[in-house]
Amino acid sequence: MIKQLFPIRHVIGYLASLVLSAAALVVIYGDLSDAANMVVLLVTAIIQASLQLFVFMHIGESADTKKELYINIAYALFVGLITIFGTLFIFVWGWYA
Amino acid sequence: MDLEKFKVHGEPLIYGAMISIALATIGIIVGLTYFKKWGYLWREWLTTVDHKRIGVMYIIAALLMLFRGGVDALMMRLQTAAPEMKFLDAQHYNEVFTTHGLIMILFMAMPFIIGLMNVIIPLQIGARDVAFPRLNAISFWLFFMGAMLLNISFVVGGSPDAGWSAYFPLASIEFSPTVGNNYYSLALQISGIGTLMTGVNFIVTILKMRAPGMTLMKMPMFTWSVLITNIIIVFAFPVLTVALALMMFDRLFGSQFFTMANGGMDMLWANLFWVWGHPEVYIVILPAFGIYSEIIATFSKKNLYGYTSMVFSMVIISLLSFLVWAHHFYTMGQGVMVNSFFSITTMAIAVPTGVKIFNWLFTLRKGRISFTTPMLYTLAFIPIFTIGGVTGVMLAMASADYQYHNTMFLVAHFHYVLIPGAVFAVIAGFHYWFPKVFGFRLNDRIGKHAFWWIAISFNVTFFPMFFLGLMGMTRRMYTYSEESGFGPLNMLSFAGALGLAIGFVILVYNIYWSTRYAPRDTNGDPWDGRTLEWATHSPIPAYNFAVIPKVNSRDPYWESKQKNTPLYEDKITKIHLPNNTGKPFILGVIFFFLGFFLVFSMWIPAIVAGVGIIIMLAVMSFERDHGFYISAEEVAATEKKLRGETV
Amino acid sequence: MKIDASKPLEYSTEENSNKIFGFWVFLGAEIPLFATLFTVYFVMVNRFADGPSGAELFEIGPVLWETLLLLTSSFTIGLAVHAMRLGNKKATLVFMGITLLMGLAFVGIEIDEFFTYVHEGATLQTSGFLSSLFVLLGTHGAHVSFGFLWGVAIMIQLWREGISPATANKTFIFSLFWHFLDVVWIFIFSFVYLKGLM
Numbered sequence: 001m002i003k004q005l006f007p008i009r010h011v012i013g014y015l016a017s018l019v020l021s022a023a024a025l026v027v028i029y030g031d032l033s034d035a036a037n038m039v040v041l042l043v044t045a046i047i048q049a050s051l052q053l054f055v056f057m058h059i060g061e062s063a064d065t066k067k068e069l070y071i072n073i074a075y076a077l078f079v080g081l082i083t084i085f086g087t088l089f090i091f092v093w094g095w096y097a
Numbered sequence: 098m099d100l101e102k103f104k105v106h107g108e109p110l111i112y113g114a115m116i117s118i119a120l121a122t123i124g125i126i127v128g129l130t131y132f133k134k135w136g137y138l139w140r141e142w143l144t145t146v147d148h149k150r151i152g153v154m155y156i157i158a159a160l161l162m163l164f165r166g167g168v169d170a171l172m173m174r175l176q177t178a179a180p181e182m183k184f185l186d187a188q189h190y191n192e193v194f195t196t197h198g199l200i201m202i203l204f205m206a207m208p209f210i211i212g213l214m215n216v217i218i219p220l221q222i223g224a225r226d227v228a229f230p231r232l233n234a235i236s237f238w239l240f241f242m243g244a245m246l247l248n249i250s251f252v253v254g255g256s257p258d259a260g261w262s263a264y265f266p267l268a269s270i271e272f273s274p275t276v277g278n279n280y281y282s283l284a285l286q287i288s289g290i291g292t293l294m295t296g297v298n299f300i301v302t303i304l305k306m307r308a309p310g311m312t313l314m315k316m317p318m319f320t321w322s323v324l325i326t327n328i329i330i331v332f333a334f335p336v337l338t339v340a341l342a343l344m345m346f347d348r349l350f351g352s353q354f355f356t357m358a359n360g361g362m363d364m365l366w367a368n369l370f371w372v373w374g375h376p377e378v379y380i381v382i383l384p385a386f387g388i389y390s391e392i393i394a395t396f397s398k399k400n401l402y403g404y405t406s407m408v409f410s411m412v413i414i415s416l417l418s419f420l421v422w423a424h425h426f427y428t429m430g431q432g433v434m435v436n437s438f439f440s441i442t443t444m445a446i447a448v449p450t451g452v453k454i455f456n457w458l459f460t461l462r463k464g465r466i467s468f469t470t471p472m473l474y475t476l477a478f479i480p481i482f483t484i485g486g487v488t489g490v491m492l493a494m495a496s497a498d499y500q501y502h503n504t505m506f507l508v509a510h511f512h513y514v515l516i517p518g519a520v521f522a523v524i525a526g527f528h529y530w531f532p533k534v535f536g537f538r539l540n541d542r543i544g545k546h547a548f549w550w551i552a553i554s555f556n557v558t559f560f561p562m563f564f565l566g567l568m569g570m571t572r573r574m575y576t577y578s579e580e581s582g583f584g585p586l587n588m589l590s591f592a593g594a595l596g597l598a599i600g601f602v603i604l605v606y607n608i609y610w611s612t613r614y615a616p617r618d619t620n621g622d623p624w625d626g627r628t629l630e631w632a633t634h635s636p637i638p639a640y641n642f643a644v645i646p647k648v649n650s651r652d653p654y655w656e657s658k659q660k661n662t663p664l665y666e667d668k669i670t671k672i673h674l675p676n677n678t679g680k681p682f683i684l685g686v687i688f689f690f691l692g693f694f695l696v697f698s699m700w701i702p703a704i705v706a707g708v709g710i711i712i713m714l715a716v717m718s719f720e721r722d723h724g725f726y727i728s729a730e731e732v733a734a735t736e737k738k739l740r741g742e743t744v
Numbered sequence: 745m746k747i748d749a750s751k752p753l754e755y756s757t758e759e760n761s762n763k764i765f766g767f768w769v770f771l772g773a774e775i776p777l778f779a780t781l782f783t784v785y786f787v788m789v790n791r792f793a794d795g796p797s798g799a800e801l802f803e804i805g806p807v808l809w810e811t812l813l814l815l816t817s818s819f820t821i822g823l824a825v826h827a828m829r830l831g832n833k834k835a836t837l838v839f840m841g842i843t844l845l846m847g848l849a850f851v852g853i854e855i856d857e858f859f860t861y862v863h864e865g866a867t868l869q870t871s872g873f874l875s876s877l878f879v880l881l882g883t884h885g886a887h888v889s890f891g892f893l894w895g896v897a898i899m900i901q902l903w904r905e906g907i908s909p910a911t912a913n914k915t916f917i918f919s920l921f922w923h924f925l926d927v928v929w930i931f932i933f934s935f936v937y938l939k940g941l942m
Contacts, residue, residue: 080779094435335777358874360791
């Protein structure tokens with residue numbers, strides 16, 4: 001019964017997300033360079049987000065919408081990232097100083 | 098309570114507007130009561146979830162807004178017709194150009210397009226309704242209440258007056274202390290949420306509810322354009338949602354997003370506004386491209402040239418539209434790298450757009466062209482839009498832009514893009530699909546009169562503005578001196594505006610005339626159409642198609658007429674339809690009040706309205722409404738009647 | 745209404761699978777929404793005027809609790825959907841209840857955090873940085889709070905109706921929403937708090 005209610009995929013996914021969150025703490029307790037810290041944050045965050053998407057949200061489970069869902073998320077990320085980095089490009093990196 | 102803040106002080110014009118609004122309201126109420134139409138209005142329209150009726154309501158609202166925005170335009174042209182005019186004062190002029198822009202883009206062009214897509218898309222893809230009919234009704238009522246909220250600002254509290262782009266710091270509470278820009282943030286927010294829901298609804302409808310056999314690459318071009326448009330809506334509107342929310346926080350709660358001190362950044366508003374604003378341009382223009390594609394194919398009696406390249410150019414435009422926004426503020430102070438980047442992406446958009454222009458021209462080539470009213474608008478669109486596009490490339494060059502940034506040159510440019518690109522298209526689509534909805538065509542002769550008035554006057558109105566801009570006249574200036582030399586061209590422009598007004602009056606007269614006298618269509622296919630919407634009756638039965646058609650080409654109805662192959666193979670079975678519901682309307686009304694109370698910082702009533710919205714959502718969540726069935730016999734009987742056979 | 749028995753209950757009718765697909769599209773819209781809030785935050789992050797900076801303001805303790813709660817609740821809502829697919833109504837309700845309680849605890853800690861900030865003189869009106877911080881966190885918190893109310897409504901319906909195509913569909917869609925909020929939190933945790941404390 002308990003085994004049935006706690007599928008191994010979910011348990012591993014959960015443990016992995018805990019480990020990744022803990023690993024990210026290295027940026028405040030560790031002694032890495034700023035650039036290395038950003039890499040750590042990016043890598044742990046992206047893996048965790050993917051865990052949610054693929055393990056918990058079952059994005060690929062329905063064969064007749066799989067492709068559309070990937071395009072949907074890809075387009076959303078395209079717009080989101082363009083907004084973030086485009087704006088930083090305008091106001092921070094590319095500002096006329 | 099302090100009633101003073103609700104009042105608008107002004108001139109006879111404002112009192113005149115108040116009186117006319119009051120008279121119109123009384124007239125509507127008296128009329129409905131006298132003709133005992135309240136029940137009809139509630140049952141058939143306010144509670145409807147039928148995509149066709151919702152579409153018609155969108156279009157009616159859009160037409161009303163067209164005239165409201167048109168009157169604004171006439172007032173502006175009159176005020177600037179001669180030097181030192183005293184028709185409007187500066188404040189009033191500011192309000193008028195602000196509401197003109199807002200209304201024309203958000204409450205005229207968009208709802209007109211959304212109205213057409215509501216009516217046509219389910220028919221074109223052979224579906225019985227949209228994916229979420231109730232959500233569709235909610236979308237409409239949110240849009241409508243947002244529009245009403247903006248419109249009452251004119252007489253209750255004062256209109257927004259910082260331009261339709263509402264740049265900070267001008268739009269901040271410090272420099273615009275009236276409630277005008279509160280209206281801006283809330284009215285747009287409410288209707289924007291509705292639009293976002295429309296986007297979700299139509300993406301699901303088009304991707305999931307097409308008739309069997311209609312693969313993506315067999316979809317009609319209008320359906321394709323609407324799909325791409327809704328994708329842009331879904332990903333661009335959230336940016337506006339955030340921008341408007343931040344504006345509201347700044348104005349109502351004293352936050353420091355766009356302020357001049359305490360770490361605020363006024364230019365961030367312009368940035369966010371245009372991250373949404375540029376894709377918005379393509380939201381109104383891509384469906385127009387779809388409409389023109391349908392009309393050109395139908396009236397040239399040819400299939401569309403370069404279908405695949407049409408589709409890909411739209412996909413590319415949709416991606417590029419998110420990469421160009423900074424071209425709206427080249428002069429803001431960002432570096433050369435930034436301007437160069439956005440300059441190049443902007444010019445790149447001209448390439449897929451040019452591909453489309455050539456495709457239309459090649460579709461016309463060797464076609465058997467019939468010059469109907471919708472076709473005339475389409476043919477006028479091509480050269481006029483090209484002028485708009487070419488001047489757009491001029492503006493895209495960042496260094497050259499410094500010369501004519503925010504001058505009348507820009508005003509001329511975007512009217513040359515938006516009027517043929519959106520207004521001509523919706524009028525053409527209106528004429529083209531009118532018989533589908535109402536069962537008779539608008540008179541062609543009167544329609545052509547209106548067309549010539551509109552097309553010629555348009556050029557008379559806006560072409561002089563290119564020169565005014567190059568002479569140095571900036572946009573949004575409410576008056577100028579005689580020595581400036583702007584007078585004659587502005588007078589010419591005013592004359593053109595009068596001509597446009599005459600054209601639109603003729604257009605409305607045509608609706609009246611045709612309703613009374615035009616011959617009724619009998620077969621539902623007055624233009625010898627190509628796509629599925631012509632394959633059902635006019636007026637359209639509630640269930641759209643008695644039997645879902647089978648599709649195996651891009652022009653399925655044309656194919657079936659040419660080859661005499663049947664579109665419908667299955668037998669008639671019972672048809673499932675959703676029930677009407679008044680809840681979307683009520684939800685819309687509560688949103689209206691929430692917006693109104695927030696505009697005037699009336700916190701307690703606003704909280705009550707907010708709780709009301711949550712209660713309505715809960716009620717809708719708990720409701721189980723499985724709709725109803727029309728029996729096969731009843732469908733068969735309706736079909737016979739619509740074919741004109743005696744039952 | 746045609747029920748396709750080969751699919752899980754929540755996908756079983758055309759309307760149901762359309763709703764799931766539609767909700768995914770809506771989540772697609774939530775991505776640029778939060779991306780815009782992050783944009784504003786990143787632009788504002790060093791514009792703290794006379795107010796405190798992130799490094800002065802943030803404390804890791806409550807943030808770790810919030811993270812643990814949301815990660816765990818995302819796990820339990822996944823288990824709820826899993827139990828629902830097994831047809832186990834009681835387990836579904838229990839897991840969902842745990843999820844919502846953790847959501848509530850999360851909101852509680854966040855509100856407490858806000859009070860602490862305000863107490864330290866860091867308000868919405870203090871600086872551009874704080875405005876953007878409060879609105880980013882507040883939007884996420886408002887989503888969690890709305891999710892709590894929504895989840896309660898669904899639990900009542902599950903309780904009364906059992907696992908039907910309608911309730912299964914609602915529960916599944918709710919789970920998507922909840923997982924998504926966890927994704928957003930991961931980015932807030934990493935790029936607001938950890939980066940601020942770095």
